[in-house]
Amino acid sequence: MSSSLISPSELDYIIRGVDDNLRADGRGRLDYREVILETGLIFQANGSARCRLSKGTDVLVGVKVEIGSIEIDGTDEEVAAVKAKRGRVVCNVECSPIASQQFAGRGADDINNELTQLVDRVLNGPQGGLNLEKLCIIPGEECWVVYIDALVLDYGGNILDLIFMTIRAALYNTRVPKTVIEEDKEVEISDDVEEWERIEGWELVPISITLNKIGTRHIVDATVLEELATKAKLSVMVNKNGKICGIQKIGGGSIEHGLLNEMMQTGRSIGQNLILNLDKMLQKEDEINAERAKNDKIGFFAAA
Template sequence: MECVKGKCFTPAAGCMTDGQCDRQSLCLNGKCVPYSTLDGDCSIMDTMDNCNKDYCVPLNQSMFTRVGKCKNTTEVGDLCTYAKGCDVFRGQERISPSETYYIQQGVENGVRADGRTRLDYRHFELDVGEIAHACGSARILLDNTHVIVGIKADIASPTSDAPNHGMLNVNVDCCPSASPEFEGKGAEYINVELAKQLERLLTQGNALDLASLCIVPGKYCWNLYIDAIVLDSGGNLFDALSIATRAALYNTRLPQIKIVQGEHEQVEFEVSEDPESYSSVSIDNVPICVTLTKIGTQFVLDSTLEEELCMDARLTIGVNRRSNICSIQKGGVSGLDSSTINQMITVAKQAGLQILKSMDAILIQQQQQHQVLTNKGKIQQ
C-alpha cells in the first residue's frame, strides 16, 4: 500500500503516460493512480457541454502532465488537462494519445519525428530590408514558423526616469490565419506574453544601448517602435521572434541629426535628408532566445508545434555574442530540477553562439550585396 494525498491505494504497474493506464487512472510519478484516491479541488467532468465530450480536469494542481484548453467549459477559457482517451488541446490544436506517445518515445531514444536528434536546430532563412518604408526590417522562415519584423523611429521626449536614454516600444501580432491558437481571446494573451518577453530581452542588462538613442538629454530622443507579425506558426516562436528582431535592429538606419542653437537659447535640430547619411543601431550585446523543451525525461532544442503540445516544461534562455545569459523564463506545468536547468543553460550557450555566428555571417553577406547593388546604381546614374 502507498499513501497519495492522504488516501491509501495499491499501486498498479509502472507507466510513462496516461495512455498506459485505464480510464479511471492517471499516470503519476511513474505509476497508475486511480482518480478516486486524488482529493482536492480536481474533478472529472465528462458531460458533453463541459469539455467537448472529453474527460477533463481543471488545472489547479501540478500533478497533471498535459495542458490544454476546453472549448466549451462552464467558464470559457479555463485551463484543463486531459485523461486517457482524450486528445491534448492547445486552443484548437490537438494531438492524439498515440501521437503523444510516439513523440515521447522518439525523444527518449534520441530520434525525433522529423529525423533530428534532440539537440539539432532546424535550418532557417533570414532576409533583411523586406519593408521598403521601414527604418529597418527582417524576415525569418524557420521551417513552418514565419515571422516578419519592422522597425519605425520617430523623435520624442524622453521619460523623466531616463532623460538621457531613448525609448523602445514592442508589439507582437499573431495572425489568426497562422494557427487556430491565435483566434479569439487566446491571441490577446499570446501577443502580450510574446511582446513582454521580447521587451525584457532587449532592455535588461543594457542589451540594447538606449543611451545612444539620446539626441538632446532631457529634451529629444529616438523612440523605436518594433512591430512583429507572426504569419505562420510551426513551433519555437520565441526564438524566431528574437532572431528576426535582432536582424531588423542590425538593418535599422537612423538619419543624422544636427543640433542647432536657436533663439532665446533654445536648442533645435535638423534631420538630414541624405539617404547615405545615417547612423546604425549597435547589436553587439543584443541577445537571442534559445528555447529548450522538456518532454518526458529528456529535453529538445528548437521544438516543433507537435512537440510543444507534448511538453512538460520549457526554458527560454537569452544568450548574447559574449556567451552571457541575459534572461531566463520558465514555462509549462512541470518543475525542473537544478541539474536539468544547468544542462539546459550549457546547451543554450553552445547553440546560441552557433546561431549568432551563422546569423552575423548572413547579415554581413547581405549588407555587402546591398552595397554592391547601391554602387552599381550610382555608376549607372
Template sequence: MNLISPSEKDFITKGIESDLRNDGRTRIAYRDFIIETGIVSQASGSCRLRLSKTDVLIGVKVEIGDIVSNTTSDNNNEQEQDIVNSQSENDKGRIVCSVECSPSASRDFEGRGANDINNELSQIMNRVLNGPQGGIDLKSLCIIPGAQCWVIYVDVLVLDYDGNLLDTIFLATRAALQNTRIPKVEIQDIGNGQLEFEISDDIEDAEKIKGWEDVPVTVTLNKIGQKYIIDATAMEELCTDTKIIIAVNKSGEICAMQKSLYGSLNPSLLTEMIRTAKDIGKVLIKNIDTTLEHEQVMASRANNKKFGFFI
C-alpha cells in the same frame, strides 16, 4: 488549443528519448531557416525569417519622441509603463515592441487567446531589449537630455506557425535591428540654455543602431519526458512538460531567463540546459551575423537586389 492523442504523445516522447525526432533531427538540432532583410520599403529596417513553417515579418520604425520618466508619465498602457519603470534616467531613448499573431497562422491565435499570446510575447521583448543586458545603447538614442529622444518601434507580424515562435522572433529582431539606420542629427545651441536639432535627409549619413551586435537571441528548451530538446515543432510543444527560455548574447552571457508551464526540473538537468543554451545561442548569433554580412555584399554587387539565405 490544438489537441494531441495519447498515442501520438507517446510516440513523440519515446522518439526523443531515443534521440530521434519525427523530422529526423537529434534533440539539439536546429531546423534550417531562410532570412531576408530590407524588404519593407517604408520601414527604417525590416526582416522576414522563415523557420520551416514558422514565418515572421518584422518592421522597425525610428521616430522622435519625448523622454518620459516614471514620475511624469501618465501612460496607461501596461507595456509602455513597464518600459518607463525600467528607465529612471532622463538621457535614454527606448524600444517599444508589439507582436501580432495572425489568426490565419494557427487556431491558437483566434479569439481571446490571441490577445494573451500577443501581450506575453510583447512584454518579454520589451523587458529584454530595454533591460540592462538588452544590447542596444539606449543613451545613444537620446537627442536632448530630458526632452527628446529616438524611439525604436519594433512591430512583429506572425504570418505562419509551426513551433518555436519566440526564438524565431528574436532572431528576426536582431537581423532587423542590424538593418535599421538612424538619421544623423545636428544639435545647435540657440542661447539661454536652449537647444534645437536638425535631422539630415541624406540617407548616406544615417547610422546603424549602437549596440545592435550585443542584442541577445533566445533559446527555448522544452522538457519532454526525461529529456529536453531545442527548436520544438508545434506537435512537440503539445508534449512539453515544462520549458526554459534563456536569452544569450554573442559572448555566451545569459541576459534573461524564464520558466514556463508547471513541470519540475532536476537541478542537474537545469544546469545542463543552461550550458546547452549558451552554446547554441553563440552559434546562432555567429551564423546569422555571417549570413547578414554575406547578404549585404551580394546585394551591393547586384544593385541592392535582395536575396534570401538558408542557414
C-alpha cells in the same frame, strides 16, 4: 497548448524519439531547422527582416525610429536621472489569425501581450544590448524612439526564438539618421542616407533559445506536435559573447535542479553558435542586397 490535443500513441512516439535522439523529422535533440533570412523588405521602415524556420514558423519584423519625448515615470530620483539620458524601445508582437487557429479569438490577445511584454522586458533591460544613451538627443527632452513591430505570419512551433532572431536581424538592417542640435535646441535631421548609422550595441542584442522538456530529456526548436508533448519550457536569452541575459520558464511543469543547469548551459552554447551563423547570413544578405541595387528591377506595366 494543452497536451489533451495529442493522442497517447503520438505522445509515446515523440517521447521515444527524443530518448533515442531521433525526432520525427530526422533531427537530433539539439538540432535546429533551416533558418531562411531576408532583410530590407519594408521600404517605409528604417530596418526590416523576415525569418522562416524551414516550412514552419514565419516572422516579419519592421523597425521605425522617430524623435519623441523622453518619458520619466516614478518618483525615484536616481531612476529618473538615468531615464532622462536614454532613448526608448517600444515593442509590439502580433500573431496573425491566419498563422494558427490558436491565434484567433480572445486567446490571441493574451498570447500577443505575453510575447510583447517578454520582448520589451529584454530589450529595455540592462542586458538588452542596445546603447539607449546614444539614442538621447537632448537630455530630459527629446530622444530617438525605436519602434519594433513583429508579425507572426505562419506558425510551426518555436515562435519565441524566431521572433528574437528576426528582431536582431531587423536591428542590423536599421539605420538611424544623423542629428545636429542648433543653438536654439532645434533638431536638424540629415537627409544624407550615407551618414545614417546602425544603433550602437545591436550586435549585443540577445536571442532566445527555448528548450522543451519532453520526458526526462530536452530538445530545441520544437515543432507544434513536440510542443504539445512538452511538460515545461525554459527560454534562455544569450548574446554574442555567450552571456546569459535572462531566463524565462514557460508552462506549469517542473524542471529538476540538475536538469535546469544542463538546459541553461545547452542554451548558452547553442545560442552563441546560432548568433555566429546568423551574423554570417546577415553579411551575405548585405552583399545580395547591394548586388540587387546595381541591377534594374524586372517588372511590367498593365495594359490600358
